[in-house]
Amino acid sequence: MLLSLFAAPQTLAGRHYVATPAQSEWQVVVDTPLECRLVHGIPNYGDAQFSSRASKKINLDFELKMRRPMGETRSVNLVSMPARWMPGDVAERITQMQFFKQFDGYVGGQMAWALLSELEIGRFPTFSYRDWVNRDKQIEVSLSAVSFQNSYNQFSACIDNLLPYSFEDISFTVLNFEQGSEELNKPSQQRLTQIAEFVRYSDDIDLVLLATYSDSAQGTEVSQEMSEKRAKRLEEFFLSLGLPPDRIQVESYGQRRPIADNANPIGQAQNRRVVISLGRTII
Known part of the structure; x- marks a missing residue:
């Protein structure tokens, strides 16, 4: 033997x-x-x-x-x-x-x-x-x-050299925008960079769902327009990572579906958000 x-x-x-x-x-x-x-x-x-x-x-x-x-x-x-x-x-x-x-x-x-x-x-x-x-x-x-x-x-x-976070850590993320701007705030920019790193190296991401919301500091039409601009900018960002257009879905809700009180600045900051949901192929 x-x-x-x-x-x-x-x-x-x-x-x-x-x-x-x-x-x-x-x-x-x-x-x-x-x-x-x-x-x-x-x-x-x-x-x-x-x-x-x-x-x-x-x-x-x-x-x-x-x-x-x-x-x-x-x-x-x-x-x-x-x-x-x-x-x-x-x-x-x-x-x-x-x-x-x-x-x-x-x-x-x-x-x-x-x-x-x-x-x-x-x-x-x-x-x-x-x-x-x-x-x-x-x-x-x-x-x-x-x-x-x-x-x-x-x-x-x-x-x-492994990334210090997993798919589960970034598959559902809420990011926030600066007031009256298409720019994310600094913490959200850092988080988006992490998501981008993961997506860039993944070959099994089959869905990116972007849902943008705004506060009610301005009128309904202006809020909706800003929500759509934010969604469009994020869509272009994910396309730049190499994702096919048919894998990116965009929804813009404007003032609808607030998660906090729009009567104060803290609540408004929470409502100026995008929810990013990622899906992946399971083998």
């Missing part, structure tokens, strides 16, 4: 899946401010994949993508194995988990970071579980640390 190369004790006959040094390859397949993805092929088994996404929180997911999904839920041992060129080093148990029926194996959060740490020091994280087809067989799947470091450096740099 191949696991003997890593000096592990044998209890059951079975199969060990691992890339040979010549086969081992790590590749950053996604490198954007929205997502980073690092993939390692495991011959005859599938792929190992680390991914991190734009968010307010640091995050990391690991998936063991199997060509043949688990037919039964299995308890899985995760062990850090020394490479064969590490004489004297011993296997170290990391944790035990479950891989669920009909799903790829998943490891998240701190444990996913632990996998990266083991690979960085040249060890081989190894998943071990009872084969669901042949119950007397053991399946072992190892991540090879060979040729890991350069791609890991690129992956780490990508994570450092």
Whole structure:
């Protein structure tokens, strides 16, 4: 059994899946401010994949993508194995988990970071579980640390450049305008810049809904006209980001639907607003 190369004790006959040094390859397949993805092929088994996404929180997911999904839920041992060129080093148990029926194996959060740490020091994280087809067989799947470091450096740099907010953070946003102006106030301008950054790097935004409103400081016609001007300017802004016209919908409500009392400046400032709603394709 191949696991003997890593000096592990044998209890059951079975199969060990691992890339040979010549086969081992790590590749950053996604490198954007929205997502980073690092993939390692495991011959005859599938792929190992680390991914991190734009968010307010640091995050990391690991998936063991199997060509043949688990037919039964299995308890899985995760062990850090020394490479064969590490004489004297011993296997170290990391944790035990479950891989669920009909799903790829998943490891998240701190444990996913632990996998990266083991690979960085040249060890081989190894998943071990009872084969669901042949119950007397053991399946072992190892991540090879060979040729890991350069791609890991690129992956780490990508994570450092992820936007510090997610789609959920900007999918529904209320921005406010300066009085009697088509210009957003300073905080809203900063927020619009964040939305623009996300939209610019996304290929799955399929709807931008812009709904503009005004206060009642001026007459109904003037308020409606200002609302329409504000909507038109924002529409042009999103078109400049590369969105097709048919993905942008504009509604101008003027003085209608106030959310605050128009009798005072604070309420008027709240009513001078645009509501930006984003939709995205769900795969």
